[in-house]
Every structure is written in C-alpha cells, then in structure tokens.
Amino acid sequence: MEGTLTGKEASDAIGRLGWRFLLGTLRASVPVMSLASATEVAARAVAACGDAADQHLLIDVRPRRVVLTLQSSDLGAVTTDDVDLAHRISAAVHEIGLSTEPEIDTGAPRSVQVLEIAIDALDIAAIRPFWRAVFGYADEAGADGPEDPLVDPVGQGPAIWFQQMELARARRNRIHFDICVPHDEAVRRIEAALAAGGRLLSAARAPAFWVLADREGNEACVTTWQGRAG
Template identity: 75%
Template sequence: MDTVDQKLSSKQASDEVGEEGWRFLLGTLRASVPVGSLGQGVEVAARAVAACGDDADGHLRVDVRPERVVLTLQSLVQAAVTRRDTDLAQRLSAVVREAGLRTEPELGTAAARSAPAVRSVQMLEIGIDALDIPAIRPFWKAVLGYTDEAESTGPSDPLVDPVGQGPAIWFQQMDQPRPQRNRIHFDLCVPHDEAQHRIDAALAAGGRLVSATRAPAFWVLADGEGNEICVTTWQGRDDNDTP
C-alpha cells in the first residue's frame, strides 16, 4: 500500500491538522467554513472539489448551508483517515484562506456559542444494546435502508447511511437482560476541546453526570428521567489504534 493511503491513528490525524481548524471525529476529519450566503457556500464547495482533484470523489464530502460549509475528509474505501486525507486538509485550508475565509471547528466565544446556528462540528451515533446482535442487526439495516460500513468484517459491525444523512448505528453486546434501563442511547462525538463545554451546558440544563470513569474517551450523561447520552472524543483511547 502506498504510504499516503496508510491509516493514521486518532492522535496522528488530530495533531497533523488541528492547528488548521480541523477536528478528528469518528474516523473523519471535519472543519467548518463560515460563509455569508448560499452562493458563497457553493463557491467554497467548488474550490474544495477543484483543490482535491481526482481525490475528491473518494475522500471529500461537502455540506453547504447559507451560513457555513462543512468539509469532511475520509478515505471512503477504508472508512478511515489516511495521510492523503491530512494532506488534502492542508490543501483545502490554504484554498479557503486564499478566498479570505477560514477552516475552523467553530468553537467561538461564549456569545457565539449561544447563537442557534453556531456550534462545533460533531457526529451523532445511535448505540443499541443487544443480547444477540447478529439476530437484530438485519432488522435495523432493512428498516433504515442502511448498509455495511466500508471494510466491514462481521455481523456485529456498525451500519451507516449510504447517503450520509442519518447517524451511524452501532451495537453493544449485553450479557444479560436489563429491563429497567434504556437500551438505545445516543453517542455524540465532539471535538476534544469542545467536550467540557458541552457537558457543562448539559448539566446546567438539568442533566446529570452518570459516569466519568472512561473520560476523556466518553462521559455518560442523563436527562431528568434517566435517558442517557454519551459525549465522546478520540482522546483517552489507544493512540496506536487506527480509527
């Protein structure tokens, strides 16, 4: 395999492009480009595609909105970040700067955080606890119209939306029934430097901290009725592991 196509560890991917405003989230690199109109957003998208050249279709995804463009880089064949992706991130940041704009994780000031349309880049997953994952996985694949993740290796692997609109679904093995606890929960992957702010905001809004024993890999929070969400980052995991 060419060196540029080798998978990077979470730490490698984060370190190589973090200063350019990119954040590592669930095997992808993501950055926002604040824009002033939908037309400007389309122009940014066109510049990004041109900058990626022949690698655009296999690595770049673009979400264009009137207020921002979200750029996502990942080797779609490997479902992971490679050296090619970090190289493309550097290239995209340079192109965006040439247009008088910037790539950023969109953390901003306290005032900016309160604006409805402004928040950090993030990715949402849904976790389903199951006693027999191979038995229920086909149901979720069929009812959602989902597909296997790239390089899927078994009947317990995550499911993904083939058009990238819905959250990924992953399955957590249970060893015994838990009828008194919710068995479907959200996993919210945020930039490592955004996690504490998001947790503080959730607690101030009436939530409670269930567990921080695995932080900063993830914190378990719950609402007032016990419905759980995990706030996750790439940190606190084995840096030698590839995404």
C-alpha cells in the same frame, strides 16, 4: 504512499488548521454568509482535492456554513492523503477570506460533531439485519461482521452501532445517542448539559466517553477520539 493514521497522529497533523478528528474522519466547518458563498467554498474544496475528491471528500452545503469531511472511502479511515487534502482545502478557503477555524468563541453554537445511535442487544447478530433493512443502511467499508456498525450509504443519517448486553434490563433505556465532539470542546459540552438539568452518570472511561442522563434517566454519551485504542 498513502498510510492510515492513528487518532493522535491525525489530530496533531490538522489541529492548527481548525480541522478536527472525529470517528475516523477529518471535519471542518466554514462559516459563510450566503448559499452562493457556500457553493464557492464547495467548488474550491473540490478543485483543491482534484482527482482525489470523489474518494475522499464529502461536503454539506448550507446557507450559513459548509461542513467538510475527509476520509479514504476505500479504507474507512483517515490517511496521510486526507491530511494533505485538508491542508490544500484550508489554503484554498483562506484565499477567499474565509477560514476552517472553529468560531464557537464568537457566538457560533458549535463547530463539528458526529451523531451515532447505540442499541443495547442480547443477540446483536439477530437484530442487526432488521435495523439494516428498516433504515436502508449498509455495512461500513471493511466492516461487515455481525457486530460492526451500520452506516447510511448516502451519508445523511447517523451511524448505528450495537452494544452487547449480558442480561436484559427493564429499568434503563436500551437505545441511546453518542455525540462525538472535538476533544477540546468536550468539557464545555458536558458543562452545558449539566447546567440544563442533566446528570453525570460515569466518567470512568473519559475522555473516550462520559455517560450523561436527563432528569428521567434517558442516557447520552459525549465522546472524543482520546482514550481509545489507535
């Protein structure tokens, strides 16, 4: 029977395959040398999933890599079925001499990540409909409350979530980016940002969130699944 997994359960179940748990999804990047090779990877992934593909698998096909995403679309979460599908896809990819292992140590700029836009608001319920309409977004599966995130229904754009403010702020940006990265890549990403002129504003909620800023104070958060409830 399909069961929802916690972040730790999901990460432990697929980490050795090269897949990573990011914001309620399992993701893997497969480096390829051509679009033809990328489409073969995609076809093998779909075949490995069988009838479950339409409900669990998303694929981003590019000439140099294929990004595979698994999640139960009905539940908006990672399940035991997704873990099984990850194993099946990895095996299918390995059959043609490719791998779901990240290759960031061999020159690739990064493996997988998820980008979100965070908007600070005094009245989230009042502004959320505007952002839903102007982006053409929709409610996430099972999350249609006034403070729940908004997502791109075709899966192209970053999710938008809203952070409650208690008082208006005039000297701090009220829209920032959250970059969710694999838990074992976070420190490297932060070090690169600091070396590029950034500042670490807070690590109080690490390893869930590190708050960084550029030289002018514009903020971004590097996040992982670790340190979060569930």
